[in-house]
Amino acid sequence: MASRKLLVDIHTHVYLPRYASLLRTRTSVPFIRSSTTRDGKSEERLLILDHEPSGGRPVGPQYWDREEKLKFMDRHGIDVSVVSTANPWLDFLSASQAQILASELNDDLEQYCSTSPDVPDVSIKRLYGFGLLPLVPDITTASLLHAVDQISNLPHLRGLIMGTRGIGKGLDDEALDPVWAAIEKAGLVVFIHPHYGVDGKSWGDKDNGHVLPLALGFPFETTIATTRLILSGVLDRFPLLRLLLAHSGGALPQLSSRLASCIDHDPVVASRLKHDARYYLGKLYLDAVAYGPEELGFVSDVIARSKKFETGTSVTGSLTRSLGSQQMLFGTDHPFFPPLYSTETWKSVVENLEAINEVQGWGQSDKEGVRGGNAITLFNLTK
Incomplete structure (x- = not known):
């Protein structure tokens, strides 16, 4: 356990050199395309989504070079990062x-x-990491269990990152039950991260760049996938499973009471779950990548109140948002959304730290927990 207060970034990505090399060999999404700029310089651009605005995003060493990751951490006072391979992971490959x-x-x-x-x-x-599972259609259960075993035996990997499609049918697919069981037994943290968004037709014909797909599509994807997972009873069958949601859980905290009401009026689903839907939000960990103190405060309220919705509970009255802060963790989404000028600090760092510091109702120990203490505990960060 650390003897001083550490700043820990749990939402930070890397395209490892082996992965980047593969992307350079491809000619369809996802791929890295090389080109020459007007002034004769060589440039690489990453395309991971269909219809990427501006022909993809420019990429460089900050995407795969460890020294660049450490320089970013040093510049922003980040002590520890729990690094994950960025989307789309292995979704585009054969089994x-x-x-x-x-x-x-x-x-x-x-x-x-x-x-x-x-x-x-x-x-x-x-540096610590989230490993990868070969979550693609036609993969065998034995292969997935082998990957879980591999990750659990690599001492600096403390969890795994997972998209929302599972092995093709979503995270509520019963075929994943043996995998959830193995992950739960191994004590690994599952970082659920979006990639596909929602149906692009929803965004209309006006060119709004990447704003709607990233600001809304990604969180909506997480909201739907996690709700399906809850409705399927996964968190009842595997109560010790530790799930970490990107982007503060998307819209799920805001819609959780509406979700509970709809379930109450649907006996098929209501009979499937052991608890009120709002209880399950207290089983989740959420990153604090929300950019505003009001949003973080609201999310922590929703987590805190979950204890009132456990079947048979005697908990009544209001529960403080301080309690909810214990399941929230700082993140930056590096290396995405870089500053526009080389002299600037990253807004994803500055604004998210400011938001944590300004949450009303969080004491100093709560804020220190979100900044790093909660991650130290959740990931058992030891050498």
């Missing part, structure tokens, strides 16, 4: 390709983390 690459990338990420420097004066590494 055989995904199985091989998952194993290789998990070993690569272990090397990336295990050879990172220590936090000064603290006996932990600066």
Whole structure:
């Protein structure tokens, strides 16, 4: 356990060199395209979604070079990062390709983390990671269980990142039950992260760049996927499963009471769950990538009140948002959304830290927990 207060970033991505090399060989999404700018300079652009605005995003060493990750951390006072391969992970590969690459990338990420420097004066590494499962259609259960076992035996991988499609049918697919069971037994944290958004027709014909797909589509995707997972009874069958949701859980906190009301009026679903739907939000961990103190405060209220919705509970009255803060963790979404000028600090760092600091009803210990203490505990961050 750290003897001083640490800033821990749990939402930070990397395209490991092996993964980036694969993307350079491709000619359809996802891929990295090389081109020459008007002034004759070579440029690489990453395309991970159909119809990427501006022909994709410019990429460079900050996407795959560990020293660039550490420089970013140093510049912003981040002590530890729990790094994850960025979307779209292995979704575009065949089962055989995904199985091989998952194993290789998990070993690569272990090397990336295990050879990172220590936090000064603290006996932990600066980098830990989320591994990958080959979650693609036609993959065998044995292959998935082998990947879970691999991750659980790599000492600097403390969880795994997972998209919302599972092995093709979503996270509520019963075929994933053996995988959930293995993850629960291994004590790994599952970071659920969006990639596909929602039907693009919803955005209309006006060119709004990437704003609607990223600001709304990604969180809506997380909301739908997590709600389906709850409705399927996964959290009843695997009560010790630890799920971390990107982007503060999307719209799920805001819509959780409406969800509970709809369930009450649908006996098919109501009979399937052991508790009121609002109870399950207290089983989740959420990143604090919300950019505003009011949003963070509201989310922590929703988490805190969940205890009142456990079947048979004697808890009544109001529960403080301080309680909800214990399941929220700081993140930056690096290397996405960089500053426009090289002299600027990243808004994703500055604004999210300011938001944490300004939440009304969080004491100093709550804020320190969200900034790093909760991550130290959740991921058992030791050397």
